[in-house]
Amino acid sequence: MDGMPYSHGLYEVFLAVAHEGSFTAAARALGYTQSAVSRQIQVLEDETGAVLFERLPRGVRLSEAGRVLLPHAQAVRDRLAVARAELEALRTLDGGLLRLGAFSSATAALVPRAQAAFRDRHPGVAVTRVEGPSVKHLALLAAGEVDLAVVSPAAGGPAPEGVTLHHLLDEPMLVALAAGHRAAGRREVRLADLAGEEWIVGHERLEDTLFRPAVAAGLRPRTGLLAHDWIAKLGAVAAGLGVTLVPALAAAAVRPDVALVTIHPDDVPYRAICAATPPAPTVAATAFLALLRATARELIPQS
Incomplete structure (x- = not known):
């Protein structure tokens, strides 16, 4: 193949050539053509303004500039590997952080039960929670400071722009x-x-x-x-x-x-309880929302 995926990048190719000692061997290890590897090294040399490899009759070896670049390229590779692992953990709910908000009476049973079920299913996700009035949590959500909040919209007014409400139950x-x-x-x-x-x-x-x-x-x-x-x-x-x-x-x-x-609801009407999220909630917030819905049905079955 002549093209190379972005995930390897120039430093990945550089490290492969440094390890294998030739463009041909590096291309074989990476699954690319020799010409593609050669072009990528040329691009990196142009960007750094230095010759990174001494071209030998058989293979190549690092130049002085290449030896200086080597530990930095390794550090970049390692940091990207860590980033990929952390991003994968977010996708699979093996890691990450979920920031919750809720008004006080929602923290008596609804939120704790859903949170306990979430912890059992996704123990690698850290969960933080703050309490307060609905209007506070809607503002925090709109500002990107929480990922999901349990609110009563009637108490907090209309949802701010950038907030999506998901009805959970009507509370007597x-x-x-x-x-x-x-x-x-x-x-x-x-x-x-x-x-x-x-x-x-x-x-x-x-x-x-x-x-x-x-x-x-x-x-x-x-x-x-x-x-x-x-x-x-x-x-x-x-x-x-x-x-x-x-x-x-x-x-x-x-x-x-x-x-x-x-x-009697004619005297004090039922109030709507909702989960509030950004329009594109995180994977963790989406999973927690599903558990909130299930918990709400258990606590107060709706007719």
């Missing part, structure tokens, strides 16, 4: 009640049924809480206790100090002395 809202509460055994409740309750919320502005759609519909539940932390909220509920909204994804983390009942 639950109300957390003290175990002895009169509504604790019910399958579903309306907010009107809890009109006399003190609601424990995480923000003074209900528009910035899970109550946002209910407030937009004109409902204004009575709030008596502000607690930012889930442990504090559920502790107050267990003590009978009030009730609070809990997203279904966080249900697995609720303490046993607290009862959960589904809120």
Whole structure:
């Protein structure tokens, strides 16, 4: 064959000639024609401005310039070999890094279960994870600082340009009640049924809480206790100090002395949960997305 693949390059040919001691032997080792090898060496000599081989009656040997170039060519070859191996590891998920983002309640069960399954299947891939509001993760994704994020688009607004949303599930809202509460055994409740309750919320502005759609519909539940932390909220509920909204994804983390009942979707609609990726996600992000979808179906089967 007269042409040579880019992967060998000029340095690969140079090293083959230096090792074999002739253009003909190097061509045979590489699977090229002798004239192709000769041309590549001439190109390299033109680029370096030096004669790299002394032409002998039988074969060639390195010139002084060739001996200087030799260790550098070997270093280039070795670095390219490492790069090829690392790129192959990315393709086969034997290595690499996956950077995840997720909002807080998604990290109660959805993300950890998917992450555990991903680790079992691809232990060579390092996974990092940051938590925070959806709007933060959408911005990080658009900036190329995370590879995949689990978000609630309604909470974070429309996806920024350059972000693709993949629907995972529609999450119902639950109300957390003290175990002895009169509504604790019910399958579903309306907010009107809890009109006399003190609601424990995480923000003074209900528009910035899970109550946002209910407030937009004109409902204004009575709030008596502000607690930012889930442990504090559920502790107050267990003590009978009030009730609070809990997203279904966080249900697995609720303490046993607290009862959960589904809120009717006309009062607090289900919220969409999505995975967000760049338009062309990495191989690792694509594999993790598949596990997120499977985990979402297990946690909250969709009708």
